[in-house]
Amino acid sequence: MFLYTKNFNEQRARAMEGLRKALAEDKVDHDIIPLLEKINALDNYFTTSSCSGRISVMEMPHFGDKVNSVWLGKWHREVAVEEVLEAVGRHNSGQLWFLVRSPILHVAARTMEDAVKLLNLAVGLGFKYSNVKSISHKKLLVEIRSTERMDVPLGENGELWVDGYYIERIVGIANAQVRRFKGKLKRLEEEIKKLSNAIQSFP
Amino acid sequence: MFLYTKNFNEQRARAMEGLRKALAEDKVDHDIIPLLEKINALDNYFTTSSCSGRISVMEMPHFGDKVNSVWLGKWHREVAVEEVLEAVGRHNSGQLWFLVRSPILHVAARTMEDAVKLLNLAVGLGFKYSNVKSISHKKLLVEIRSTERMDVPLGENGELWVDGYYIERIVGIANAQVRRFKGKLKRLEEEIKKLSNAIQSFP
Numbered sequence: 001m002f003l004y005t006k007n008f009n010e011q012r013a014r015a016m017e018g019l020r021k022a023l024a025e026d027k028v029d030h031d032i033i034p035l036l037e038k039i040n041a042l043d044n045y046f047t048t049s050s051c052s053g054r055i056s057v058m059e060m061p062h063f064g065d066k067v068n069s070v071w072l073g074k075w076h077r078e079v080a081v082e083e084v085l086e087a088v089g090r091h092n093s094g095q096l097w098f099l100v101r102s103p104i105l106h107v108a109a110r111t112m113e114d115a116v117k118l119l120n121l122a123v124g125l126g127f128k129y130s131n132v133k134s135i136s137h138k139k140l141l142v143e144i145r146s147t148e149r150m151d152v153p154l155g156e157n158g159e160l161w162v163d164g165y166y167i168e169r170i171v172g173i174a175n176a177q178v179r180r181f182k183g184k185l186k187r188l189e190e191e192i193k194k195l196s197n198a199i200q201s202f203p
Numbered sequence: 204m205f206l207y208t209k210n211f212n213e214q215r216a217r218a219m220e221g222l223r224k225a226l227a228e229d230k231v232d233h234d235i236i237p238l239l240e241k242i243n244a245l246d247n248y249f250t251t252s253s254c255s256g257r258i259s260v261m262e263m264p265h266f267g268d269k270v271n272s273v274w275l276g277k278w279h280r281e282v283a284v285e286e287v288l289e290a291v292g293r294h295n296s297g298q299l300w301f302l303v304r305s306p307i308l309h310v311a312a313r314t315m316e317d318a319v320k321l322l323n324l325a326v327g328l329g330f331k332y333s334n335v336k337s338i339s340h341k342k343l344l345v346e347i348r349s350t351e352r353m354d355v356p357l358g359e360n361g362e363l364w365v366d367g368y369y370i371e372r373i374v375g376i377a378n379a380q381v382r383r384f385k386g387k388l389k390r391l392e393e394e395i396k397k398l399s400n401a402i403q404s405f406p
Contacts, residue, residue, distance in 0.1 A: 062379075095376075112315075112338070115338075116338050116339070119337075119338070131334030131335060131336050131346065132334060132335040132338060133334050134322075135315070135318070135319050135322070135335060136319070143334065149352070149354055150354045150355075150356075151352055151353045151354050151355070152353075152354070152355045152356070153353075153355070153372060153373055153376055156372070161365075161368065161369045161372050162364075162365060162369060165364065166364045166365060169356060169359070169364050170356050173298075173356055176265075
């Protein structure tokens with residue numbers, strides 16, 4: 001069981017329709033679009049969601065409560081210290097965090113063989129946290145993810161626990177992480193065509 | 204393909220021998236031992252590695268360079284501010300980080316069906332980053348992992364960027380994360396017996 005996805009082509013068509021809409025509404029991170037196009041040009045895969053990686057400043061009632069979180073600043077690129085300070089200045093209540101998240105792509109695969117092939121390619125290119133996220137007849141989902149990450153508490157309920165010098169330091173580290181994962185995305189974009197030779201074991 | 208693991212019983216026997224040795228040498232986190240025992244009592248699974256989750260203070264030449272990293276302090280439990288300050292006081296060179304890592308278990312499964320069953324159980328109990336880490340005829344490996352995590356830069360090359368008040372604050376947040384993931388581990392230990400009814404599709 002779980003060897004291939006039922007109704008793969010129908011799911012693929014629906015996902016591509018959703019992506020076209022998101023692109024038209026400018027809801028997709030620009031620098032990941034060429035990679036999405038290359039993956040979606042392959043018969044045995046389609047993308048279901050993606051983020052090109054980001055630096056953000058976030059306010060949340062407590063750690064992990066995503067529902068009630070508010071972004072005070074979010075950037076899919078290297079960031080200037082002033083931009084972060086400005087976002088921090090808007091802090092009002094809850095816990096204040098400075099976060100870095102690696103790129104993340106969810107890719108549906110037609111067969112288990114296709115899933116494993118993509119997984120191994122991604123891990124080999126430095127996306128070491130990649131994995132098969134869910135497995136069923138309805139979905140074989142590969143998650144492509146890298147190791148770069150920061151979770152830094154900055155303050156709470158309007159009180160700041162750090163100074164401008166500290167924020168300057170962590171912005172420097174965060175920007176180095178961004179440069180690193182952007183490089184990995186570029187290499188993945190270059191190497192993704194290797195998957196086009198996948199043998200289609202299932203029609 | 205990839206429906207079941209070849210030589211599962213032989214692999215299992217070798218892994219159990221390794222675990223016995225690690226236990227005898229006191230190299231396994233104590234509070235995860237009952238869970239490991241319960242998983243390893245099941246015919247269709249065996250554990251290959253585990254960590255019960257931890258708070259640590261680490262020095263590394265740059266982020267991600269695990270090879271040259273040095274732990275200045277490491278605790279698989281809630282920690283006192285004084286312990287962290289003492290570890291921070293030993294900082295000398297490289298980047299200084301305060302880290303929280305969720306529990307992580309690697310569990311080999313006999314069949315893909317067994318792997319999916321364990322994956323779904325773990326995700327349902329709050330181990331939301333669980334996944335199938337590697338898939339081949341040689342190994343079907345489920346990774347059980349939760350969301351708690353902190354990556355906080357504290358200083359560099361002997362210079363501290365934060366004060367004692369900040370460390371007190373982040374220790375409070377870290378201890379709350381430890382309480383949360385310990386609770387999840389306990390629930391997993393209670394629920395793991397549900398897997399014993401797994402149908403053995405492959406001999």
